Amino acid sequence: MKYTLITGASSGIGKALSFQYAEKGHNLIVTARREYELNKLKAEIQDKYDVEVVIKPFDLSEPDAAERLYEELAGLSLENMINNAGFGDFSMPWDVDVTKAQRMIDLNVRTLTTLSLLFVRDYANHNSTLINVASVGGYSIFDIAVTYCATKFYVSSFTEGLAQSLKEQGLPMQAKVLAPGPTESEFVTQSSHGGAIAGDNLFAEDSFISAAQLASYAYQLYESDADVGIVNNRKLELKKPMYLYISVPH
Numbered sequence: 001m002k003y004t005l006i007t008g009a010s011s012g013i014g015k016a017l018s019f020q021y022a023e024k025g026h027n028l029i030v031t032a033r034r035e036y037e038l039n040k041l042k043a044e045i046q047d048k049y050d051v052e053v054v055i056k057p058f059d060l061s062e063p064d065a066a067e068r069l070y071e072e073l074a075g076l077s078l079e080n081m082i083n084n085a086g087f088g089d090f091s092m093p094w095d096v097d098v099t100k101a102q103r104m105i106d107l108n109v110r111t112l113t114t115l116s117l118l119f120v121r122d123y124a125n126h127n128s129t130l131i132n133v134a135s136v137g138g139y140s141i142f143d144i145a146v147t148y149c150a151t152k153f154y155v156s157s158f159t160e161g162l163a164q165s166l167k168e169q170g171l172p173m174q175a176k177v178l179a180p181g182p183t184e185s186e187f188v189t190q191s192s193h194g195g196a197i198a199g200d201n202l203f204a205e206d207s208f209i210s211a212a213q214l215a216s217y218a219y220q221l222y223e224s225d226a227d228v229g230i231v232n233n234r235k236l237e238l239k240k241p242m243y244l245y246i247s248v249p250h
């Protein structure tokens with residue numbers, strides 16, 4: 001039996017991705033901190049779809065959490081990994097809560113990197129797919145979220161690099177960047193938390209798409225040959241990598 005690992009599955013985009021992948025018949029391993037929400041998600045999905053759901057409650061901003069989660073998956077075979085867990089911070093740089101910024105880097109960058117590299121190490125020779133969730137803020141800088149955007153530039157460049165290296169070597173694993181625009185979830189509340197800027201009026205209400213819509217875009221990206229799926233004006237654009245990739249003879 002093969003599984004799709006989805007991080008940040010307790011709300012918003014990750015929860016919608018869990019329903020989307022279950023509907024398409026994928027068994028799931030879902031992780032986040034809120035165990036109660038994961039249990040509820042598991043019950044709702046197994047009520048509706050004939051798939052297995054394994055829950056793994058973890059605080060993925062803790063040091064070594066990614067390694068510990070991956071070790072716990074040792075007996076399970078992975079088909080896909082979706083690194084979605086993440087949060088933002090709406091503050092001008094001089095107002096940033098440094099501790100929140102460090103936690104954000106630990107989750108958005110450190111954990112995502114560790115899980116991606118372990119997956120690539122073990123599954124590059126398999127028909128497997130890695131999707132890392134960046135943001136439109138992973139391709140453009142917003143003044144109210146410079147540090148967050150930098151974490152997402154990391155996600156987009158790292159994942160594009162993996163995608164091109166895998167292709168160049170003719171390996172079957174695919175790596176893809178999903179770059180959402182404004183999407184209904186707990187993101188705005190979490191990004192405003194402890195920050196100097198309230199998120200309520202930052203984005204026009206009609207700029208948001210539902211998490212279910214984003215999840216269906218993610219599945220289109222999954223089934224496509226594209227490396228990047230970026231949401232522009234509420235529509236999905238499927239693209240080739242956008243960063244210059246240089247292959248150094250070695």
Ligand SMILES: NC(=O)c1ccc[n+]([C@@H]2O[C@H](COP(=O)([O-])OP(=O)(O)OC[C@H]3O[C@@H](n4cnc5c(N)ncnc54)[C@H](OP(=O)(O)O)[C@@H]3O)[C@@H](O)[C@H]2O)c1
Nearest residue numbers: 008010011012013032033034060086135182183185186187
């Ligand atoms: N919504 C948007 O407008 C938007 C736009 C662009 C990109 N994104 C990206 O989309 C991804 C999903 O966000 P979302 O919009 O769905 O927001 P969300 O509703 O706040 O979901 C975030 C998920 O990450 C999990 N998470 C947060 N901190 C964690 C930690 N320390 N350890 C483990 N899990 C943790 C949360 O679960 P627990 O709280 O239970 O741990 C939750 O399941 C993020 O990477 C975000 O940057 C969102």
